[in-house]
Amino acid sequence: MTVRVRFAPSPTGYLHIGGARTALYNYLYAKATAGTFVLRIEDTDLERSNAEYEKLQIDDLKWLGIIHDEGPDKPNPKYAPYRQSERAEIYKKYALTLIEKGLAYYDFCTEEELEAMKEKAAAEGRDPVYEGKWKDPAFHKEALERISKGETPAIRFRAPKKAYTLEDRVKGRVVYPEGMVGDFVIVRSNGLPVYNFCCVIDDHLMDITHVIRGEDHLNNTVRQLMIYEALGAKTPEFAHVSLLIGHDRQKLSKRHGATSVNLYRNEHYLPEAMCNYLCLLGWSHPTERDIFDKKDIVDVFSLDRFSASAAMYDLEKLKWVNSEHIKKMDNAALILLIEKEPETDFFTKQTADWKNSCVELLKKYAHFITDFPKLVNELILNDDPEKTDAFKEITSWETTPKIMSFISDEVSKVNEEFINEAVLNGWMDYVKKEMGVKGKPLFQGVRAALTGHDHGPDLKFLIPLTPVSVLKKRITHLKK
């Protein structure tokens, strides 16, 4: 049987990091098994759902390269529609069938009555279990009469009195004891079905074979198991992936800061790096590789390598993963991305060779794409660097003023736009041989004279990238 998995977001906000991770796992599993990845929109909570968010979430998924095979925009007639709000008739039909079979019933209970039951249960130290009179089949006739008069009851599922067992692919065997949940609502009094009900019907009707989702659904699963049973449907395999937590070890949420995918997208993080990092949070590569693309792991991706415990979301490691992906990228691709950044006019105007050398040099220092323009400005275009203590220290050495004046003379003689490495080497040789300076005073001195800094990338690569006009201005400023 071919694998069918799904990601089922609620369009109630931006795509969340945690959602992106479960979507990614589903996507990878589909790719690994040559299965189908379905996108379903769970918008039964009309008040919170918003079509705009649906679009934004799909955009973010696309950006991450998590592309669905079926969904509202790519319907397979056999399974459409893919929005729960468009499937109301289906749910209604199933709910009515359950009532006919005596597996569910109409419930006119008021909020107050429900509240009283909950309090009683809490006082007795057990889970709240529905005990209203409508549970009794004897009241079915009365219910029908009230409905005919225009009243709209909720529909409640009759929870079987027995324990349920789930063989979860990441948690192992989970036993839900008898009485863990009481009769629960499957259709609200406003006629709209609730999550636990829709989810099961859709997964069943859409032939979903594996449900990979967050651990926050683990307790829900017992309700879903009951419905599968009532429907006489085959239950899919479940894999409840551990949650992502923030630094306070609480479930990751908005208050932990940047938890929406679009924030990273706006900051121009590399989508592959994002996926790579997210994948690593709770899943491990069989050979302990930690830098990879989706295509590198589809062959080895399996449900057996999930960690059962929660993982802390850590920006530091994401930063490192992003920098590793930058190093891995080829220069041409990098140049394209850099030119899309703001304030890259100078960069864009340079020759292909210059750009290539520049990117080759700077890519090992950049953690983010946005670092490139910053590095170009700081390292190459800054003609008035701040005189740091380290710079002053170097200029206090007796050899440094001589080096500075020599370099200054040489640079002022240059007419080309850029100097090449050989010219720089000539200056170095002169200082070394004719002035008798070597080692630290040599390199540090020449660096200070040309850049005003005590550290930075290799001079023999940096200086040929620096316009001589900038060098001239910079030297003038440094002399003051």
Add this chain to the structure above:
RNA sequence: GCUCCCAUCGUCUAGCCCGGUCUAGGACAUCGCCUUUUCACGGCGGUAACAGGGGUUCGAAUCCCCUUGGGAGUACCA
């Protein structure tokens, strides 16, 4: 409260299912050292963990129980 889940370096994790090869491995971060200077590069190295207690066993990070700690769920939200 109740139910479920979880527990290896500060963090992500390998190992755990199928006990001995684990004086517990890797990665991030951190610290130190090395390099014709410097480094935000690279190389080398260091600090740093099996939550605690009982079992079972010749032997336990690995199996069982308890305690503690953490998380999630307890809706006519998803």
